[in-house]
Structures are given as structure tokens and as C-alpha cells.
Amino acid sequence: MTFAAAAGGGLLLGFKVPARGDEVPSFSIGGNAIEGLQPGVFAPNAFVQIDRAGIVTLVMPKVEMGQGVYTSIPMLIAEELEVSLSNVTLEHAPPNEKLFFDPLVGPLGGQLTGGSTSIRYAWEPMRRAGATARVLLVTAAAQRWNVDPASCYAEQGEILHRSSDRRASYGQLADAAAKLPVPKAVTLKMPEQFKLIGRPVKRLDSQSKVDGAAQFGLDVRVPGMVYAVIVNSPVFGGTVASVDGTAAMKVPGVRQIVRAASAVAVVGDHTWAAKLGAAALVVKWNEGDGANVSMQDIVTDLAKAAERDGALARQDGDDAKAFESSRTRVDAVYQQPFLAHATMEPVNCTVHMRPDRCEIWLGTQVPAHVVDAVQRVTGFAREKIVVHNQLLGGGFGRRLETDMVELVVKVGKQVGAPVKVVWTREEDIQHDIYRPYYYDKISAGLDANGKPVAWQHRIAGSSVMARFAPSVFKDGVDPDAVEVASDLPYDLPNQRVEYVRVEPRHVPTGFWRGVGSTRGTFVVESFIDELATQTKTDPVAYRRALLGKSPRALNVLDTATKAAGWGAPRPIGQGRGVSVMHAFGSFFSIVADVEVDNGEVTVKRVVCAVDCGMVVNPNTIEAQMQGGVIFGITAALYGEITIRDGRVEQSNFTDYRMLRIDQAPPVDVHIVKSAEAPGGIGEGGTAAVAAAVTNAIFAATGKRLRRLPVGDQVKDADEA
Amino acid sequence: MVVRLNINDATHTVDAPGDMPLLWVLRDLIGLTGTKFGCGIAQCGACTVHLDGAAVRSCVLPIAAVGDKRVTTIEGIGTTPAGRKIQRAWCDLDVVQCGYCQSGQVMAAAALIASNPNPSEDDINAAMTGNICRCGTYNRIRVAIKRAAGEV
Numbered sequence: 001m002t003f004a005a006a007a008g009g010g011l012l013l014g015f016k017v018p019a020r021g022d023e024v025p026s027f028s029i030g031g032n033a034i035e036g037l038q039p040g041v042f043a044p045n046a047f048v049q050i051d052r053a054g055i056v057t058l059v060m061p062k063v064e065m066g067q068g069v070y071t072s073i074p075m076l077i078a079e080e081l082e083v084s085l086s087n088v089t090l091e092h093a094p095p096n097e098k099l100f101f102d103p104l105v106g107p108l109g110g111q112l113t114g115g116s117t118s119i120r121y122a123w124e125p126m127r128r129a130g131a132t133a134r135v136l137l138v139t140a141a142a143q144r145w146n147v148d149p150a151s152c153y154a155e156q157g158e159i160l161h162r163s164s165d166r167r168a169s170y171g172q173l174a175d176a177a178a179k180l181p182v183p184k185a186v187t188l189k190m191p192e193q194f195k196l197i198g199r200p201v202k203r204l205d206s207q208s209k210v211d212g213a214a215q216f217g218l219d220v221r222v223p224g225m226v227y228a229v230i231v232n233s234p235v236f237g238g239t240v241a242s243v244d245g246t247a248a249m250k251v252p253g254v255r256q257i258v259r260a261a262s263a264v265a266v267v268g269d270h271t272w273a274a275k276l277g278a279a280a281l282v283v284k285w286n287e288g289d290g291a292n293v294s295m296q297d298i299v300t301d302l303a304k305a306a307e308r309d310g311a312l313a314r315q316d317g318d319d320a321k322a323f324e325s326s327r328t329r330v331d332a333v334y335q336q337p338f339l340a341h342a343t344m345e346p347v348n349c350t351v352h353m354r355p356d357r358c359e360i361w362l363g364t365q366v367p368a369h370v371v372d373a374v375q376r377v378t379g380f381a382r383e384k385i386v387v388h389n390q391l392l393g394g395g396f397g398r399r400l401e402t403d404m405v406e407l408v409v410k411v412g413k414q415v416g417a418p419v420k421v422v423w424t425r426e427e428d429i430q431h432d433i434y435r436p437y438y439y440d441k442i443s444a445g446l447d448a449n450g451k452p453v454a455w456q457h458r459i460a461g462s463s464v465m466a467r468f469a470p471s472v473f474k475d476g477v478d479p480d481a482v483e484v485a486s487d488l489p490y491d492l493p494n495q496r497v498e499y500v501r502v503e504p505r506h507v508p509t510g511f512w513r514g515v516g517s518t519r520g521t522f523v524v525e526s527f528i529d530e531l532a533t534q535t536k537t538d539p540v541a542y543r544r545a546l547l548g549k550s551p552r553a554l555n556v557l558d559t560a561t562k563a564a565g566w567g568a569p570r571p572i573g574q575g576r577g578v579s580v581m582h583a584f585g586s587f588f589s590i591v592a593d594v595e596v597d598n599g600e601v602t603v604k605r606v607v608c609a610v611d612c613g614m615v616v617n618p619n620t621i622e623a624q625m626q627g628g629v630i631f632g633i634t635a636a637l638y639g640e641i642t643i644r645d646g647r648v649e650q651s652n653f654t655d656y657r658m659l660r661i662d663q664a665p666p667v668d669v670h671i672v673k674s675a676e677a678p679g680g681i682g683e684g685g686t687a688a689v690a691a692a693v694t695n696a697i698f699a700a701t702g703k704r705l706r707r708l709p710v711g712d713q714v715k716d717a718d719e720a
Numbered sequence: 721m722v723v724r725l726n727i728n729d730a731t732h733t734v735d736a737p738g739d740m741p742l743l744w745v746l747r748d749l750i751g752l753t754g755t756k757f758g759c760g761i762a763q764c765g766a767c768t769v770h771l772d773g774a775a776v777r778s779c780v781l782p783i784a785a786v787g788d789k790r791v792t793t794i795e796g797i798g799t800t801p802a803g804r805k806i807q808r809a810w811c812d813l814d815v816v817q818c819g820y821c822q823s824g825q826v827m828a829a830a831a832l833i834a835s836n837p838n839p840s841e842d843d844i845n846a847a848m849t850g851n852i853c854r855c856g857t858y859n860r861i862r863v864a865i866k867r868a869a870g871e872v
Contacts, residue, residue: 066818210810210823212755218756221751227748271748272737272748343820344758344818344821345818394818425764658854661844
């Protein structure tokens with residue numbers, strides 16, 4: 001099949017990656033799919049389009065932010081459509097919450113990439129989309145040849161007739177197939193028939209990401225575009241009082257200074273001029289009440305709230321009575337800090353405002369929410385708002401938000417040209433929407449055998465859901481905040497899990513990779529370790545005894561600990577810790593080895609076992625576990641955003657530290673064979689690793705860390 | 721000031737302030753957007769390019785300091801033997817995830833194996849520690865460098 005110009009109209013920023021030899025897929029990302037059919041294009045559903053030239057275009061209902069869905073979703077479609085992955089064009093889906101509705105995130109809008117839902121959502125509908133197109137092409141061929149459709153089959157972009165030499169390419173059949181009624185039901189392959197699913201298929205986007213061709217939001221170039229750098233109110237909730245732009249306007253290349261309520265933008269001929277101009281601005285701010293807020297206030301609020309009864313998230317048995325009859329009681333308080341996302345691609349957005357319409361370019365996890373945000377500011381009808389989604393230079397939850405869209409639209413309305421608005425790294429870190437600070441009180445009552453017969457867990461912290469998806473916040477419980485904690489794999493006959501909503505005054509809070517599972521797993525898996533210590537039991541043996549009702553959790557625990565050589569003595573100064581987690585429809589176990597030298601903690605090795613059900617692409621699973629673990633170690637060791645006088649104290653990678661290659665451990669990933677439905681994989685490593693690390697630190701030093709990040713806590717303990 | 725730059729074996733003439741970092745000249749004036757902005761203070765390596773074959777951070781390199789030196793960016797690195805091998809190893813081993821930092825990673829790795837065909841673990845650490853990958857692709861970066869080096 002030859003590869004003609006990219007399909008579809010309106011490919012404003014599309015590009016094609018030329019073929020580079022057989023080993024590299026020559027697929028391309030063709031820009032944004034346009035709603036409505038083009039003449040001569042066979043499009044039986046929202047995901048598959050085949051034109052008369054035989055060009056196969058797949059519209060991606062989920063966005064690519066590193067997690068590999070621009071490979072695994074095409075695999076699912078191609079498995080049934082019978083086309084080669086090296087000859088497909090991918091398009092970003094346009095905003096449309098009906099066509100691209102994912103029921104797993106339905107209350108959050110439906111067209112959203114997050115929560116490790118992509119493959120869980122895509123597994124059936126994408127195969128069905130491919131199969132439907134194939135059935136129609138087979139029918140079209142059978143009619144053309146006047147033969148039984150059952151005597152025809154699809155292979156590599158062609159329909160073939162078994163008993164004759166006849167064959168027709170998909171392009172030749174596209175017109176006829178487009179006229180046929182779409183079948184309501186199609187038969188999908190059985191797993192043993194899979195040719196692609198389950199194989200280690202190489203990423204389709206690699207070549208473009210190693211030769212500079214891949215286009216992220218920040219790379220967008222629109223004719224006539226100018227550049228702007230944003231200066232946000234240093235205090236959350238503050239507004240602009242006055243702006244003296246005299247010095248800024250003298251910077252060569254600076255054109256304009258634009259005010260929005262909470263920010264000022266300096267517009268210039270290039271980013272450098274805008275950046276210098278921003279530095280030269282003299283802005284007076286109405287800082288407001290936020291200026292009085294510091295960490296101590298926020299933590300005090302949380303500690304007080306944790307003393308109150310919370311909304312009930314789970315009740316099994318009678319925990320109060322069980323505590324009375326238990327032999328030993330163990331209590332602990334855990335705290336986890338605010339975190340910034342720090343995507344490598346800083347927040348940015350390009351907008352072209354015209355009097356009656358808006359065109360916008362950015363990488364977003366929520367294309368339809370971008371339309372909502374533009375509407376909120378402009379009142380434009382939805383059809384007057386065009387969103388050009390891009391590859392995301394990291395998402396991690398930051399690009400679930402549209403704060404940048406509203407601000408940039410306000411700026412763009414005052415600029416008579418398309419304008420690319422950039423957050424410097426400092427603005428990106430200081431004006432994020434942060435993973436909330438959480439404060440957990442947890443208690444267990446142990447029987448004579450050391451088993452936790454009573455369990456109470458009270459979580460105090462911000463509710464992201466109450467802001468993001470209010471319909472999900474019911475009866476005072478945020479299902480995200482209590483995730484994992486309210487659905488543990490352990491046998492806990494008498495348990496009570498409560499949630500107390502406390503908003504951190506002016507600090508905005510949002511989703512962060514691993515969401516509730518990240519916060520819940522650190523607490524629960526640390527506390528289970530404490531109980532093992534209390535009962536002088538090996539941490540793995542202690543967990544195993546509680547996992548009788550969860551064979552999949554037990555299996556990953558056994559797999560990880562066996563692979564890691566659990567039980568072997570560790571050298572002085574080293575320790576080994578474990579965690580188990582059931583989240584995102586998958587089961588995870590992580591073993592971490594740490595070395596503590598003069599209070600400096602280094603993670604030396606990580607072994608993971610994962611049961612994520614049926615595997616689509618084992619390559620991706622390994623990559624997501626490795627990357628997720630390293631993301632989680634960064635947070636566990638270093639991650640902390642602090643507030644002083646209403647301002648974020650960190651500003652760049654100098655003081656918001658990232659794990660670098662010389663500190664990154666080897667991460668071994670063991671995938672457990674499973675016939676269960678696919679589970680999520682993008683966040684599990686991040687969520688499960690922190691407790692394994694702090695449990696390992698305890699094993700190495702005897703120091704139990706109940707507050708993240710690790711930071712200098714081990715060093716301080718040595719000195720104390 | 722008017723500056724002549726040799727970028728990927730082509731001459732570009734730009735009119736820009738002498739203190740303007742090469743990063744913004746490449747991205748905003750010339751349109752070579754493969755070189756990325758990450759931090760602006762030489763802390764993350766996303767903006768790495770080569771100056772006469774050596775890896776430098778273009779976000780803090782004023783164009784006045786470039787002079788006659790040859791600039792190679794991610795768009796041109798595939799024409800060098802080391803760059804081609806690194807790119808191939810990156811694709812073979814599926815290194816990339818979001819990909820935003822990978823231009824810088826590839827440039828740093830290509831400079832390493834061009835000057836050191838048999839890098840040790842410490843050599844890899846020293847050459848690559850300035851390049852942050854938020855997706856955490858370090859394990860595969862390490863393997864890919866060794867594979868590419870084995871072919872140089």
C-alpha cells in the first residue's frame with residue numbers, strides 16, 4: 001500500500017515522518033481529526049477512516065503523553081482491521097464527549113485521559129471498531145464478486161477470496177463499504193487468534209521523538225504569531241493592582257503588556273524578549289488573604305480536622321467493639337506534602353482570538369474541557385471554538401486542568417495576532433494545581449496472634465473531586481481521596497474508613513499521577529509494615545497471612561519477593577522493603593532495596609510484579625512500570641512544595657529536585673500471566689513504590705518515616 | 721545584531737540581540753523546534769545541542785558566543801555516525817515515553833559515544849546526569865547507550 005498525502009482536511013499543523021527503512025514504522029501523526037465525513041472516505045465509526053487511496057487513518061480517543069496509547073490503541077484496532085501498523089496515520093481526536101466517551105471517567109466528562117483507564121476503556125470498543133470496518137469491507141468485496149462473505153477474508157489491508165485469486169485493496173472497496181449498513185454486532189477474535197495483542201510491538205512514535213519532528217504544544221508555530229511570557233500573582237488568589245511597564249517596553253522586541261485579573265503577560269517578537277520584559281515588569285499586587293497563609297496554618301487545619309468524625313467511606317463489622325477486645329493497639333499519623341507536576345514541557349498555550357471565534361493549540365488531557373473553558377471566557381458557541389490538540393510533553397494530571405486556557409484566552413483577546421503564551425519553569429512550578437497535602441490517622445487493634453482484627457483509618461485533606469466532578473463527591477466522601485484505603489486486598493473483618501474534607505485555604509489542588517492510590521498506598525503499606533514490626537513478623541509473611549481472599553494480590557507479592565530474593569541477609573546500611581497494591585483494576589507488588597550512607601538514601605534496585613490482566617503490549621507495561629516507579633521515587637525522596645506567606649517557595653529543578661540517571665535504580669518488571677480483563681498500568685508504579693522505599697529505610701535504619709518526602713529525615717535522626 | 725550561524729551544515733542569518741540564548745534563536749526565529757525549553761537555567765538538559773560536537777545547553781548560550789562554531793541540533797544529528805546509532809538504539813529499545821526531553825537525551829548521548837566509544841557506567845552517569853527525564857526512561861537510556869556504543 002502506498003502512502004499518499006495525509007488524509008483529512010484541515011491538517012493545519014500536520015506533518016509526515018518519512019520512512020526511514022524497514023525497521024522503523026512510517027506511520028505519521030496527521031494532526032487533529034475533523035468531525036464530519038469527507039467525500040470518498042469510508043468511516044464506519046469515529047475511530048477508523050479509509051479513503052479511496054487506501055490510506056488508513058485511526059482517530060485516537062485518548063491522548064499520548066508518554067504512556068504508549070498511540071501504539072496500544074492502534075494495536076487493538078489493527079488486530080481486527082487487519083492492517084499493518086507501519087501504514088497508518090494517527091489523528092488526535094477532536095473535542096466530542098459523545099463520540100469519545102469513556103464510561104470509566106464519565107462523571108469527569110468522558111473524554112479524558114487519566115486514571116489509568118485508557119486500555120481498560122479501549123479494550124473492547126477499539127477492537128469492535130476495527131472488526132466493524134473489516135466486516136463491511138468483506139461484505140463489499142463479496143458483493144462485488146458475488147460470492148459468500150464467509151469465503152472471503154482480510155489480510156494486510158486487502159480482502160481476498162479463498163477459492164479464487166481475486167483480491168481487492170481496502171481503498172478499492174472504500175466507496176462500496178461506505179454505502180453498506182453498519183452491523184450492530186460483530187464477532188471478535190478469541191485471544192488465541194491474536195496476532196498483535198500480547199506481543200512486544202515497538203512504539204509508533206519513537207522516530208519522531210528522536211529526530212525533533214514530534215510536535216508538542218510548545219512547538220506550535222502559527223503564521224503571524226507573537227510570543228508571550230506570563231507573570232502570575234505570586235500569591236494564590238491575588239490580583240493585579242498596577243503595572244509599570246516602562247522598563248519592560250524598552251526591552252528590544254517587546255511589543256505589548258497585557259493585563260488579566262490575576263496575571264500580566266508581556267508580548268514580544270520572541271520568547272526571549274517576552275521573558276526579559278517579564279523580568280523588567282514592576283507589578284503591584286492586591287495579594288489578598290492568601291498572603292497570610294503558610295504551611296503551619298495548613299497543617300494545623302488538617303491536624304484539627306483529623307480529630308473530627310469524618311464521612312463514612314467504608315464500614316465492615318464493628319471496629320469499635322473489636323478494638324475493645326483486641327490485645328494490642330497501634331496508632332500512627334502519616335503526612336504527605338503538596339506536590340507539583342513539573343511536566344518537562346512547561347505549561348503553555350497558543351491562541352488566536354478573532355471577534356467571533358477562537359482557535360487554540362495545546363497538549364491537553366481534556367479536549368472538551370478546553371472548549372468549556374473558552375466558552376466560559378468568551379461565550380462563543382462551541383462550533384466557533386477549534387481545539388488543535390498536540391502531543392503532551394508529560395501530563396501527570398497537570399493537563400487535566402484548563403486554568404491556562406482561561407488565562408490565555410483573556411490575554412489573546414487583547415493581542416491582535418495569534419499568541420503563544422509560555423509559563424517559565426518558575427511560573428510552572430509556582431502556579432501549578434497541586435497534589436493536596438494529606439493527613440492520615442490510622443489505628444489497628446491486634447489479636448493474640450498479631451492479626452489486625454480492628455482497623456480505623458481517617459483521611460483528612462482536600463477534595464479534588466468536589467471541584468473537578470462535583471457529582472462524584474457524595475455524602476461527604478471523595479472517592480478519589482479514599483481510593484485504595486477503602487478497598488484493601490487484606491482481610492480486615494472490622495474496619496472503618498472515614499474522610500474529612502479540608503481545603504488548604506488558597507492553595508489550588510488537583511490530580512497527580514497515581515491520584516488517591518498514591519496517597520492511600522503510602523499510608524496503608526507503611527502501617528501494615530508497622531504491624532509486622534509490632535508483632536515481630538516478617539513483612540512478607542505478615543501480608544501473606546492477610547491475603548487469603550485476594551489470590552491475585554498474593555500472587556504478585558510472591559512473584560516480586562521471589563524475584564527479589566526476599567529473606568536474604570542485607571549488608572549493613574542496606575534494607576529491603578515491600579508493598580502490595582490493588583488499584584486501577586490491576587495488582588502490583590514492589591520490592592525496593594535502599595542504601596543509607598550518612599543519612600543519604602539511595603534506592604539501589606526495584607523489583608516489580610504486576611498482574612494487569614490481559615496484556616496488550618508487554619513493552620509498554622515494562623516501560624510504564626519503570627517510569628512510574630522512578631516518578632514515584634522522585635516524589636518519595638525529594639518531592640515537596642511548601643507555602644510561605646501565600647507563595648510557593650520552590651521555583652525550578654534546583655529546589656524542586658528530580659531523580660537523575662545517576663540516582664535511578666534498575667527496575668525489573670515481572671508480568672504475571674493473566675486471563676482477566678485488562679487493568680491500568682500508567683500509575684501503579686508511582687503509587688506503590690513510596691511505601692516500599694520507606695519500609696526499606698526502616699529495615700536499614702530502624703527509623704520509621706511517617707512523613708514524605710524522605711528528604712533529610714534520616715540524616716536529622718542520625719544527628720539528633 | 722546580525723549574526724551568521726552554521727546550523728546543521730546550513731548558514732542562517734538572524735537579526736537578534738547578542739545575549740539572546742541560542743535556544744530561542746533556534747526555536748522562535750529559525751523554526752527548529754526539536755530543541756526544547758525545559759528550565760532556562762541549564763538544569764534539565766532538554767535544550768542540549770552540539771557546538772563543534774560538544775554537548776552544550778542552548779538555553780544559557782548567548783548567540784554572540786557561538787561565533788564560527790558548528791551548531792548541530794536534533795534535526796541534524798542523524799547525519800552523524802554517533803547520532804544515527806543513538807537514534808537507532810533509542811527506537812530499537814523503545815526508550816521514549818512522552819518524548820519531550822528525548823531531544824536533549826539523544827544529543828547528550830551522541831556526544832558521549834562520539835568521544836568515548838566504550839563508556840563505563842560512571843561515564844554514562846557523568847554525561848547524562850544533566851538531562852532530566854520526568855517519565856523516568858533512565859533504565860532504557862542506559863541500555864541504549866551501551867548498545868549504540870557497541871556499534872561505534
